[in-house]
Amino acid sequence: MTGYAAQITDYIRQGVIPPYNYSYPSRSTYRPLNGSWSVEDAWQQDLTLYQVPELNLYLHVPFCRYKCGFCNLYTIISEDADVYTAYMNALCTQLREHADIIRARRLRTVYIGGGTPSLLSLRHFEQLFGTLDEVYPNWRSTVEEVAIEATPDSIVNEPGTLEGLLQLGLTRANIGIQSLVPKEIREAGRGQAGEQVIRKAIEIAHDKGLPDLSTDLIMGFAGQTDDTWRTSVDELAKLDPSTISTYFLTVRPDAWFSKTGAYRYAQSPNLYERYDYARQVFTDHGYVQEGSVRYKKLGRGGYKQKVLTFHGVPLLGLGVGARSYTGVLDYMVGSVKPSMSEVADYITKAHARTLQPVTGFVLDDEEIIRKRLVLDTFDLDLRELDRFGYQDKAHLFEPILDAAEETGLLRRLGRRVQLTPEGFKYRDILSWMFFSDTVVQLDREYYEGLHEQNERARKHMGTPIGISGIRTAQAAS
Numbered sequence: 132m133t134g135y136a137a138q139i140t141d142y143i144r145q146g147v148i149p150p151y152n153y154s155y156p157s158r159s160t161y162r163p164l165n166g167s168w169s170v171e172d173a174w175q176q177d178l179t180l181y182q183v184p185e186l187n188l189y190l191h192v193p194f195c196r197y198k199c200g201f202c203n204l205y206t207i208i209s210e211d212a213d214v215y216t217a218y219m220n221a222l223c224t225q226l227r228e229h230a231d232i233i234r235a236r237r238l239r240t241v242y243i244g245g246g247t248p249s250l251l252s253l254r255h256f257e258q259l260f261g262t263l264d265e266v267y268p269n270w271r272s273t274v275e276e277v278a279i280e281a282t283p284d285s286i287v288n289e290p291g292t293l294e295g296l297l298q299l300g301l302t303r304a305n306i307g308i309q310s311l312v313p314k315e316i317r318e319a320g321r322g323q324a325g326e327q328v329i330r331k332a333i334e335i336a337h338d339k340g341l342p343d344l345s346t347d348l349i350m351g352f353a354g355q356t357d358d359t360w361r362t363s364v365d366e367l368a369k370l371d372p373s374t375i376s377t378y379f380l381t382v383r384p385d386a387w388f389s390k391t392g393a394y395r396y397a398q399s400p401n402l403y404e405r406y407d408y409a410r411q412v413f414t415d416h417g418y419v420q421e422g423s424v425r426y427k428k429l430g431r432g433g434y435k436q437k438v439l440t441f442h443g444v445p446l447l448g449l450g451v452g453a454r455s456y457t458g459v460l461d462y463m464v465g466s467v468k469p470s471m472s473e474v475a476d477y478i479t480k481a482h483a484r485t486l487q488p489v490t491g492f493v494l495d496d497e498e499i500i501r502k503r504l505v506l507d508t509f510d511l512d513l514r515e516l517d518r519f520g521y522q523d524k525a526h527l528f529e530p531i532l533d534a535a536e537e538t539g540l541l542r543r544l545g546r547r548v549q550l551t552p553e554g555f556k557y558r559d560i561l562s563w564m565f566f567s568d569t570v571v572q573l574d575r576e577y578y579e580g581l582h583e584q585n586e587r588a589r590k591h592m593g594t595p596i597g598i599s600g601i602r603t604a605q606a607a608s
Contacts, residue, residue, distance in 0.1 A: 134530065134534065135530055135531050135533075135534030135564065136533075136534035136537045136538050138534070138564075139534055139535065139538045139540065139557075139560065139561070139564075140538055142557075142560045143538075143557055143560065145400065146399070146400020146401070146402070146403055147400075147560060148379045148400075148402060148403075148559070149559045149560060149562075149563045150381045150559070151378060151379065151381065151423075151424060151559055152505055152506065152559055152562045152563070153437065153506075154440075154454070154456070154461075154506075155501065155502045155505040155506055155562075155566070155570070156461065156492045156498070156502075156570045156573070156574070157570075157574060158454060158463065159573065159574045159577035159578060160492050160570050160573035160574050160577070161461070161462070161463060161490040161491050161492055162490060162491075162492070162573065163489065163490055164462065164488050164489060164490060164491050166487070168460055168462065168487075168488045168491065168493075169487055169488070170229070170232070170486070170487060170488060171232075173455075173457045173459060173460040173462065173488065174232045174235075174447075174457060176457070176458070176459045176460075177445055177457040177458040177459055178235060179458075180458035180459075181445075181458070183237070184235060184236040184237065185236055185237045185238075185239050185439070185444045185445075186232075186233060186236035186237065186238050186239060186444070186445060186446070186447060187239055187240045187242070187436050187439055187440055187444055187445065187446040187447070188233065188238060188240065188241045188242070188446075188447050188449070189242050189244060189436070189446055189447065189448040189449070189453055189454075190222060190226075190241070190242070190243045190244070190248075190259070190448075190449050190450055190453070191205065191244055191245060191246065191448060191449070191450030191451065191452050191453035192218070192222075192243060192244070192245040192246045192247070192248035192250075192251060192450065193205055193206050193207045193245060193246040193450070193451055193452050193469060193474065194206070194207055194208075194209045194210075194214070194215065194218075194245065194246050194247060194248075194250055194251075195207065195208055195209075195245065195246050195247045195250075196208070196210060196247060196250060196282070196284070196285075204245075204246075204452075205246075205451070205452025205453075205469045206245065206246050206469060207246070207469055207470070207471060207474060209471070210250065212252070214474070215250070215251050215252070215255060216255070217478050218450075218451075218474065218478060219251065219255045219258055219259060220258075220478075220482075221477060221478040221481035221482060222259065222449060222450050222481070223258060223259060223262040224481045224482055224484075225449045225450070225481045225486060226259075226262050226263065226266055226449055227262060227265065227266060228481075228484055228486075229266075229447060229449065230265075230266045230267075232447060233266055233267050233447065234266070234267060236445075237273055238267050238270050238273050238274055239273065239274060239275055239276075239435070239436075239439055239444060240274060240275060240276045240277075240278070240435050240436035240439060241263070241270070241274055241276070241277045241278070242276075242277075242278045242279075242436045243259075243278065243279040243280070244279075244280050245280050246280070247280065247281065247282050247285055248279055248280055248281070249279060249280070249281035249282065249285040249286065249289070249292060249293075249304075250285055251292075252292065253291065253292050253295040253296070256292070256295065256296055256299060257295075257299065260299045260300065271300055274300075275435050276302050276303055276343075276434075276435040276436060277300045277301050277302050277303070278301070278302065278303040278304065278305065278343075278345075278434075278436065279296065279301060279303075279304050279305070280304075280305045280307070281293075281304050281305065281306050281307075281332075282306070282307060282321075282324055283306055283307075283308060283324040283328045283329045283331070283332035283333075284324045284328050284332075286304075286306060286332040286335055286336065287328050287331050287332050287335065290335050290339070293335065293336070293339055293341070294339050297339060297340065297341065301341070302342045302343055303341075303342065303343035303344075303345055303374070303434075304336060304341055304343075304344060304345065305345040305346075305347075306329075306332055306333070306336065306344065306345065306346055307346075307347055308324070308329045308346050308347065308348070308367075309321065309347060309348060309349045309352075310348060310349065310352065310355075310359075310363050311326055311329065311362065311363040311366045311367060312326075312355075312359045312362055312363055313325060313326050314354060314359075315352045315354065315355055315359060315363075316329075318352050318353055318354060319349070319352065330370070333346070333370050333372065336372075337371075342373075342431065343373045343374055343431060343432055343433070344372040344373050344374065345372065345373070345374035345375075345376070345432070345434065346367060346370075346372045346374070346375055346376070347375065347376040347377070347378060348360075348363050348364065348367060348375070348376070348377050348378070348409070349377075349378050349379075349380050350377065350378065350379050350380060350402045350405045350406065351379055351380030351399065351402055352380060353391075357401075357404070357405065357408075360405045360408065360409075361408060364377075364408060364409045364412050364413075365412060368412050368413060368415075368416045371416075372432075373427060373428045373431050373432035374421075374425065374426070374427045374428070374432040374433055374434065375413060375418065375425070375426045375427075376424045376425045376426075376434075377406065377409045377424055377426075378424055379402055379406075383578060383581070384578060384581040384582040384584075384585045384588040385581050385585075403556065406556060407556075410426075410556075413426040414426075417429075418432075420552075420555055421433050421434070421438070422434075422437070422438075422509060422555070422558075423509075423550075423555045423556070423558035423559065425437075440456065440506075441506040441507045441509070442507060443458075443502075443503060443507070443515070445457050445458060448463075450477075451464075451465055451469075451473060451474050451477035452465060452469055455488075458494070458499065459493070459494055460488065460491050460492070460493055460494060461491055461492045461494065462488035462489075462490065462491030462492075463488070463489060463490050463491065464477070464480075464486045464487065464488060464489055465477060465489055465490070466489065466490060492570075492573075496519040496520050496524075497519075497520075497524055497527070497567070498567060498570075499516075499519045500516050500519050500520075500521055500524060500528070501565050501566065501567055501570075503515070503516060504528060504562075504565040505562045505563075505565045505566065506562070508535075508541065508548055508549075508550055508554070508558070508561065508562070509549065509550050509555075509558075510547070510548075510549050510550075511547065511548050511549075512546060512547045513546045513547070513548065514546050528565065531561075531564050531565065532548060535554065535561055539551060539553050539554075540553055540554035540557055540558075540561055541554050541561070
């Protein structure tokens with residue numbers, strides 16, 4: 132065994148756990164666009180890439196009641212109802228401003244993420260859905276999924292909001308729980324959402340008839356043991372949510388955990404054994420594996436927006452901190468660093484209709500191919516990539532696919548590739564091998580820069596080995 136196959140085998144032997152890839156390139160690679168792109172130009176060029184134009188819509192609400200220790204997403208701590216109202220007015224204005232872009236495509240999914248959008252009142256959501264009715268009147272006929280992120284305590288404190296959202300068209304709620312072990316819940320920084328609150332939130336979701344209740348667990352909290360992990364897995368399976376995600380913990384230098392002294396960049400190889408346990412328990416309880424991290428009840432669970440985005444359906448992100456994924460440009464209308472001043476700037480510019488891409492990453496044909504290979508090897512027909520010159524660039528990718536097949540991570544069905552069960556398990560090792568040198572370098576520069584600015588992270592976490600996944604220089608034959 133030589134080359135890439137030897138590398139894959141060695142990474143698996145070491146128990147390497149790269150960061151989970153849910154987007155490519157990640158926001159850490161975005162750099163100032165200096166006015167070189169407009170929203171209109173990006174989406175017009177995107178239209179030329181698709182025979183049947185489709186669209187995912189993501190609406191970002193950045194506000195949270197508290198900050199989880201592992202979180203490095205675009206979130207702001209605020210419970211100011213007046214700020215919420217001003218923000219929703221701006222978001223609806225921005226939604227109307229993008230009406231032509233939305234109407235030029237078939238709308239497939241709507242996702243309200245954050246942050247904790249369930250902190251908003253029902254009247255805010257009525258305003259938002261009313262605006263969507265104006266922009267795309269038949270959206271309930273074309274959209275397959277309407278989802279929202281929520282915390283257990285927000286569901287328990289305001290069950291009427293969930294009921295109202297269901298009447299408006301909600302089909303899925305992502306209720307972050309992370310653990311069902313009290314000590315680990317506190318470690319995550321979620322003391323307001325203890326075990327009993329989690330159980331009550333799930334009970335409310337079931338009682339209200341939520342079609343798809345999505346929950347998650349995290350492997351790798353400080354103090355977590357194999358026994359406590361098994362407790363969370365066993366108890367969650369009994370609670371019977373329709374969708375469950377299990378994540379390996381990733382600690383970045385812009386997350387609170389980097390300052391606690393309880394974490395290192397290198398992760399424990401035995402976490403893969405916890406992955407195996409969860410997969411066995413969930414499949415025994417009737418779940419099927421939708422992705423490397425996600426399990427669903429067949430026919431009534433899953434995460435359609437993520438699946439469609441992985442398949443190459445573009446995503447329009449609205450709101451401060453939201454990312455948009457077009458076929459030619461991934462972009463944000465602000466920076467990657469959240470702040471109340473940027474929220475205020477967003478509100479002003481949304482009403483003035485002057486929001487334009489500020490930071491982003493321009494995609495050439497090679498990066499488009501890499502994006503699909505990074506995200507979509509679960510089930511991908513390589514013929515879809517021929518229009519981007521795959522045949523001419525095959526020498527960059529085929530040796531990695533061959534190595535994945537040789538090591539049992541992937542099977543080929545003609546020109547279709549599919550991950551095997553072992554491929555699902557080690558998917559992120561394979562995904563990082565498709566990253567371009569440019570993306571790896573930009574990602575590394577960003578996070579190493581944050582690391583240098585974070586004195587406590589430098590003290591407690593040491594040198595950021597592996598902070599940007601894995602290197603892929605082919606081993607000598």
